Amino acid sequence: MSHPPAPASRPRRPLELWCDTFPSVSETFVLAEARALAGLGHPVRIGAGAPGDGPGDHGLPVSHLWREGTGERLRAMAAVAARHPWRCLQDLAARRRWRREEPVPPLRTLAPAIRRLEASGALVHAHFATGPALRALRASRVLGRPWSLTAHAYDIYLAPANLPEKLSAAALVTSGCEYTVQELRRRAGPGDAGRVHEIVMGVDPERFRRTAPAPGGRRILAVGRLVEKKGFALLLDALADPRLARADLVLVGAGPLLDALRAQAAALGVERRVRFTGALAEDAVRGELEAADVLAMPCVVAADGDRDSMPVVVKEAMAMEVPVVVSDAVGLPEVVVPGTGVVVATGDASALAAGLAQVLALGPAERAALGRAGRARVIERADLRTETARLSALLAELPETARGHASARPTD
Template sequence: MTHASRPLHIVHTESSCGWGGQEIRILEESRGLIARGHRVTIVAPEVSNIFKRASEWGVPAVALPLLKKRPGPLLALRRWLRANAGDIDVINTHSSTDSWLAALARVGLGLPIVRTRHISAPVTASRANRWLYAKAAAHVVTTGEQLRRELVDNLGVSEARSTSIPTGIDTTRFVPGDKLAARAALELDANAFWVGIVATLRSWKGHAYLLEALANINDPQLKLAIVGDGPQRDNLRAKVAELGLESRVHFAGEQKNVPTWLQAFDAFALPSYANEGVSQAVMQAMSAGLPIITTAVGSMRDIIIEGQTGILVTPKDSTALAQAVRQLREQPELAAQLGAGAHAFAIEHCGLPRMLDRMERVFLNAATTP
């Protein structure tokens, strides 16, 4: 069913070849808007993960070499946009390279751009970036309010032409469940206290500090499950060996049955120290009713209210992390209270329909405003 006043054709450009929350949001949002009667096309490099996986999500994708800010990719995108301009309502750009290519390629074609900024890495306040965000884009979407404020304050992005729209999650899929049944299905120690992290294995996700925190707690029944894969895998395995944690750390790799893993955990930790907006993984864990330990990086304060939906710790502080983990381990009433608060917040504020409604309005306004 189409919620907007008319169906749109939305083109997403993505130059990133990685796989994480950003790419998942694009696909989840695309699938949701297709279900509402819109057309969506993803334009991305053939070697990118989002192009390779788009068909799994039922989203059409076109391969273009959007890997570098060079004349070749610019001309390729320009040719494609010009050939399809009469059939496109709005372009949604996501990473730096594709945002620059699209902003230049669409000149003279009358195609509005919505620029989505997913992460909290600072944007240099240069004249070029001011043009890209404040002039070339009809609207700027961020995944958290703090990210939006930084763009407004530093780049001159208009308040009226910017919106914070956190990523929505499927609260009917990420639900509390039978912990013992989940552990049996995953062959996890039924009697341990399991802290879990679900994240791509990148340095800034803070896995190393979580391992150090675990090593600071002398409790053989306190264990850590690391769900995800990525460039830090070998380094993290080496650190586990160095700290003597082989019996207490389980590397699960990338998993598709994430809800079952969350149902098996006692607590969820994501000690990121950079590049977060509002973490999808944290919202999923909240929806599953888990107490959360994380940092205030990016816009995490949008969802984590200290003492109500989770515990905030200082980034890169393994001592503070250990204290928070120990607190949840030793105070089951507190853990249950935080888990219930997190679940209630996620149900009210983090659902997928809310994100789709708001993105739909942004796209429609961009497509119909002169």
């Protein structure tokens, strides 16, 4: 369901976006969303567990949880305990339950952030239903304020720590595609499913716009962490197919499978046609997209159940009019529909090779038409501005008090 932006005359709620690390080269969507929310008039601060590996010139205020000194934490904890003694005791009692599924830092670690939230009146929006969500839940209960959550993929399927409680406690839950939204609604149960909404992790179509003619070659690009769920081992198998004998592959990303993928490329005899770049900053990824003839995203469900949702780089490629070939896994078929790209069977290297060969065999006019259709689809389905306005409207509807707060003993 579409939600219009909140009226311009209404002051926008101050927000803190909580995540594990910031800035992170593999989570550029957090920065993009934060900037878009700020552009709508929300005062925005990032609350991160620790500094990340991304560029520092992002222009947003950031608080890093683990940088605060012991003295600062103890002073803040004393103030929080004095203001909310009963709720602090409730937090202490709940830690044993939470620890069965995930690490739970002492409340004093969160105390400076809780004090900051109390002073600013900011609403916490957590990215990932892991540590950031637990921290948001705890701060919310101490302050008696609502919080919201965006769950992504690994936090749903691979590491769903205390997930039912987090889904029940959050005043609003979002996820980036219908595939994950339906799973979250199932796990939340009938009583809480109505608070789970789809907000696509969008891209800025002005930033991701082609600035040079399409190269017209046979360069395949793949971007993502080098982990099983991305399907890059399958992509190397496809590259060895005779139909792709004249194609090259640029593989952007870092991760635990780097050595295994290098060894696989050598064993297949395609190592001279594969360039491993390592992780790249957003601007460099954009440059690789500009030079690519097709983007491959052959996602699979990993043996341990880990999976993607709707990778942002697919939408970035489509916005830049780069043809895409994707598997029919997870949320990819929701954005890549007939006429906007090629969807192939998951886990089938021959089908993947055929799809890539199909795109590379197109003439310039046909490639351009496919690229234009892809860009139009992203503007329709995954425009950052539209999706962020929908999120802002949902946040504006949240109550002033946390779910279940009325049952807590008043201590203020």
